[in-house]
Amino acid sequence: MDEKKRILELRKILEEYSIAYYVYDDPTVPDQEYDRLLDELIHLEQKHPEMYDANSPSQRIIGSVLDGFEKVTHTSLMLSLSDIFNLDEIRAFCSRIEESVTDAEYVVECKYDGLAMSLTYDNGEFIRAVTRGDGTVGEDVSNNIRTIPSIPMHIPTQQHVEVRGEVYMPKQSFEKLNAKQKAAHKKPFANPRNAAAGSIRQLDSRICASRKLDAYWYYFQNAQDFGILTQEEALEKMHELHFRVNPIRKVCKNADEIWAFIQEIGEKRESLPYEIDGMVIKLNSLTDSSRLGTTVKVPRYAIAYKFPAQQVQTRLLDIQLSVGRTGKITPNAVLEPVRVAGTTVQAATLHNEDMILHKDLRIGDIVVIHKAGEIIPEVVRAIPQRRDGTQKPYIFPSTCPVCGSKLVRFEDEAAHYCVNQDCPARVVESMIHFASRDAMDIETLGDKKIEQLHDWGLLNSIEDIYFLKDHREELLNKPHYQAKSVDKLLEQIEASKKQELGVLLFGLGIRQVGKKAAMILANAFGSMDALRQASIDDLIQIKDIGQITAESIVAFFQEEKNIHLIQVLQDQGLCMTQTKKSIQQSRFTNKTCVLTGTLEHYTRNEAKAILVSLGANVSGSVSKKTDYVIYGTAAGSKLTKAQTLGVATMSEDEFLQEVENAQA
Known part of the structure; x- marks a missing residue:
């Protein structure tokens, strides 16, 4: 031949x-x-x-080796999904759908812990694979996608096809990869998702091929071109076109059927050969889905149920203390590494001495851990039945682990504090906080750089930040410090001087004064001088400033070191005043409001700022004292609780109208 x-x-x-x-x-x-x-x-x-x-x-x-990845704009946005966590929220989602869709059906599918991807085909041939990126623009990773055997390079249709789905690393591939990493004395990957993302972004596609990735496809972007009317039909058609589609799915008619299927899959979750962290609920009718449309960020016709935190057992190896910027001492559990909810966990915060005593945690205990919200590792409890006599009760130290100063526990507080303001750990943490995004926002002065400059003796207190300009030549002689980067750092430090009083107060790290309280104080007093002269009685007259916070503020301004710090900052030209914003009278004036769900016209912070400008007190939780719950799409338990308590609710459209009325 x-x-x-x-x-x-x-x-x-x-x-x-x-x-x-x-x-x-x-x-x-x-x-x-x-x-x-x-x-x-x-x-x-x-x-x-x-x-x-x-x-x-x-x-x-x-395979081949690339110099980089080309940026590609998606033909239509690749949206993320809103999360829900319980049956009530599923029922609320279905109720919203059924307000405008008769005889609604839902397809329930697995939610993979992988990397979202879009594939394009023309004339039966694979053209391109693009990552989700920011939803608008992704990266062309076609070379690496070609290395995944289950992804077809040719499909049995000449029509244009775009499908979307998830590339993931099977559990078996992940275990083998980490075994190789350890054998090569390299850091193992934390979870299969990170490993998959890292593999897809390899410039050498042979590396990606060696990682043994796989993929499932769940969204037929141009299904309407094939006369497809439902999500279930779209999945079947994708399978027919040789795309790998997960058979674990079900068409359901109501919230109870959805919940029963979710519970069934939740029980099988650990036995699956891939990681899932929830289930996706989609309206089956593509016509109705198109009619419902999307918000700026999420579709209205689909939502993601997240599984509750997984609990596992491991050993408590030790308890170590860390020192925060205010001198607060935090005990941290050192754990025998264990996988939980898709990542390897080897540490967790224990918050304070009372928590350790309450949970009766002992060094060497077998403990139960989970991830709060599937994110933050938390020690749930010890298992006393597993003790063999080698476990040791933890004695909370009486001195600071860094400077050796005697620790103090204030009345009505669970935490211990190092009150030595010269404690090296406090000094570094206070500067990191001062320069952080939520405080003075000196972007180029990050954690590592502050620690490095402290080690070199150039930063020993907050005020030293504003004298770095005097050490420019010295910085230029340091490794990795070029003229351009040094000048940018000094420019950002100079620009931070324009931040108003509220930001500066938060940056100073006054105990008990968070971001919200700092802004309340700045708006109430208008200047640093006025605040410094305020008494405890003056302070507690201000809404949301309590006795403990007031005492902490007064104590801060009585410290000689703090008086000196503020004077130096003032001499260096930092802003010590706050522009008072006038509050417009409105329906929200002196009312407590709660925001929930996804808003289409504003971010959550923008909506909060508008409410504050209209005289509202914005809370994060619903109670009988709440006046209004303002809800967007995918509103969950907060909306349900408001309805149960009889609290007034307001849709985003109603909220927009009230804002317009107030501004008019």
């Missing part, structure tokens, strides 16, 4: 074998036969370089 014809024949045969094996889980030939034919193809392609085809089965293992 003509060698060029044989190349085309081999490509077709090998692709059919791959589809049978990876997509339909129905291998039709032994691995040895597949390998023999692939070797033949590679040999013939080497003889005929003019027959090169990026979509050839050989390219899945040969």
